[in-house]
Amino acid sequence: MNRPLYRIRQYLATRKSKLSYLEIDFVRKYLNHQEQILFFRMKGFDQRHGITVANKCLEKTLEVNWINKTQMARVALLHDIGKSSADIGVNYRVLYVLLGAIAKGKLLKSLAKKNSRIALKRKLFVLDNHGLLGAKMLMDVGCTDNEVLQVVAKHHDTPEVGESKLLPFLREIDATL
Numbered sequence: 491m492n493r494p495l496y497r498i499r500q501y502l503a504t505r506k507s508k509l510s511y512l513e514i515d516f517v518r519k520y521l522n523h524q525e526q527i528l529f530f531r532m533k534g535f536d537q538r539h540g541i542t543v544a545n546k547c548l549e550k551t552l553e554v555n556w557i558n559k560t561q562m563a564r565v566a567l568l569h570d571i572g573k574s575s576a577d578i579g580v581n582y583r584v585l586y587v588l589l590g591a592i593a594k595g596k597l598l599k600s601l602a603k604k605n606s607r608i609a610l611k612r613k614l615f616v617l618d619n620h621g622l623l624g625a626k627m628l629m630d631v632g633c634t635d636n637e638v639l640q641v642v643a644k645h646h647d648t649p650e651v652g653e654s655k656l657l658p659f660l661r662e663i664d665a666t667l
């Protein structure tokens with residue numbers, strides 16, 4: 491199946507899923523109180539996505555002794571919290587994915603505007619910049635772990651020399667879900 495359509499199907503598949511007590515405990519284990527508020531402010535399908543990414547990242551790094559597992563789980567749970575800066579439902583997600591597939595995302599970039607009076611443009615801006623927005627939200631609640639902030643901010647950026655070692659794992663797993 492082509493990738494944008496696959497992504498849309500994924501969103502729809504997880505639309506109604508509720509977290510189990512075990513999953514909620516998993517979130518509580520790794521996030522402090524303020525971070526939990528940011529996590530649970532996300533849409534249900536974004537919460538489920540964060541937990542799935544975290545579990546898969548932990549699985550993938552199980553034998554990798556140079557990866558801090560607590561940090562790995564934390565960045566995976568928190569990486570998409572920036573999406574909760576606006577109320578963005580499934581239809582906007584679908585549109586965002588489709589626009590991103592047109593003209594190498596140029597149309598999307600031209601439409602996404604931070605302070606537009608048009609809700610669609612503001613929502614596209616949030617989706618397109620959710621990494622940086624998420625890092626800012628974490629700083630606002632007192633997160634001082636620079637590695638966590640960097641990974642959340644850059645999880646959709648092109649890999650660069652000297653970046654956090656957590657980023658390749660997060661990007662790889664995130665791209666499969």
Ligand SMILES: [Fe+2]
Pocket residue numbers: 569570620621645646
């Ligand atoms: Fe993301």
Ligand SMILES: [Fe+2]
Pocket residue numbers: 539569570664
């Ligand atoms: Fe993600």
